[in-house]
Amino acid sequence: DQQVKQNSPSLSVQEGRISILNCDYTNSMFDYFLWYKKYPAEGPTFLISISSIKDKNEDGRFTVFLNKSAKHLSLHIVPSQPGDSAVYFCAASAWNSGNTPLVFGKGTRLSVIA
Amino acid sequence: GAGVSQSPSNKVTEKGKDVELRCDPISGHTALYWYRQSLGQGLEFLIYFQGNSAPDKSGLPSDRFSAERTGGSVSTLTIQRTQQEDSAVYLCASSGRETQYFGPGTRLLVL
Numbered sequence: 001d002q003q004v005k006q007n008s009p010s011l012s013v014q015e016g017r018i019s020i021l022n023c024d025y026t027n028s029m030f031d032y033f034l035w036y037k038k039y040p041a042e043g044p045t046f047l048i049s050i051s052s053i054k055d056k057n058e059d060g061r062f063t064v065f066l067n068k069s070a071k072h073l074s075l076h077i078v079p080s081q082p083g084d085s086a087v088y089f090c091a092a093s094a095w096n097s098g099n100t101p102l103v104f105g106k107g108t109r110l111s112v113i114a
Numbered sequence: 115g116a117g118v119s120q121s122p123s124n125k126v127t128e129k130g131k132d133v134e135l136r137c138d139p140i141s142g143h144t145a146l147y148w149y150r151q152s153l154g155q156g157l158e159f160l161i162y163f164q165g166n167s168a169p170d171k172s173g174l175p176s177d178r179f180s181a182e183r184t185g186g187s188v189s190t191l192t193i194q195r196t197q198q199e200d201s202a203v204y205l206c207a208s209s210g211r212e213t214q215y216f217g218p219g220t221r222l223l224v225l
Contacts, residue, residue, distance in 0.1 A: 004156075032212050043118070043205055043216035044157070051212075089156065095212050100164075101147060101173065102207075102214060104156040 003027045004092050006105035015114045019077040023090030023105055026071065030092040034102065035064060035075045038087045047088075048075070080112045116140070118217035120206050126223045127196055135191045135220045139208030146189050147214060148181055150202040157205065163189065196224045 005024045013019045021035075031052040036044035050057040050064045050073065057064050063076045077084055087109050091102040119138045127133050139146050148160040159173040163183040174180075178196075183189040193200055201224045207214040 034213065036216070041218075041221075043120075043218045046213055046215060049213055091157075093212070100145065100209075100212075101159040101162050101170065102149075102157070103159070104149075106154075106156040 001026075002105075003030075004090055004103050004105040006088075006090055006108050008108050009106070010109040010111070012111045012113060013080045015082055015112055016079045019075075019080045019084065019110055019112065021075040021077075021088050021090075021108050021110065023073050023075075024071060025073075025092050027092070027094070027103070028071070029094040029097055029099070030103075031097070032093050032095040033064070033066060033073050034091045034093075035062075036089045036091060037084075038089060038107070044089060077110075080110075082112050082114050085110055085112045118206055118208050118215055120204075120217040120220050122220060123218065124221045124223075126225065128225055129198060130195055132192065132194045133196055133222065135193075135204050135222070137189045137191070137206030137208075137217060139187065139189070139206070140210075140215060141187075143208035143210050143215075144186070145209045145214075146183055147207045147209075148189070148191050149205045149207065151205065151219075152202040160191070160204075193222075196222075198224050200224050 034049040035047045038044045087107040090105040146163045149157040162170040178194045181191045203219040205219045207216045
């Protein structure tokens with residue numbers, strides 16, 4: 001039973017436009033959410049995170065939105081750049097419950113077309 | 115400062131052999147995690163160390179897998195009697211608080 005789901009395996013976006021990556025979760029104990037970016041043959045690189053006490057967190061071109069009632073979060077990248085092309089993983093943990101290992105989605109491959 | 119490092123970067127072994135994978139966490143990070151990513155799958159939690167507490171082994175897929183963390187720093191993941199289904203990328207992460215930072219991974223291929 002997948003607790004973190006990324007239903008779009010791939011996404012193509014024109015350079016300069018907005019990329020929106022979506023993630024759904026089922027475990028109501030999750031209270032900390034992260035997005036990682038992964039290039040081939042490299043480990044995941046931390047991008048941005050959000051605590052369940054917030055509904056939005058912004059860092060430069062990256063914004064994460066959290067809708068707790070819908071158990072849904074999204075990552076917005078604007079403007080998208082060709083260097084953003086990578087696989088993006090959504091992850092969650094029940095940090096405040098002491099259950100800290102991350103549960104990952106299967107990833108969305110983003111292609112930004114010049 | 116230096117990030118998480120892992121060695122070897124690639125390992126090819128024969129079925130039935132034992133392998134050891136090493137992780138050097140970020141200095142000062144008290145928590146260390148092992149995950150693996152099989153082909154076409156997301157990252158799967160294996161084992162977690164926090165300070166001097168007993169490790170959380172709930173993600174280990176079989177008793178052929180074990181890990182230790184010496185001196186609260188370097189960790190070694192050991193897979194005994196490797197099987198072909200053990201082929202995957204094994205990733206180590208460390209954290210000081212909520213955010214985990216990953217190493218480059220060890221790509222294991224069991225022939």
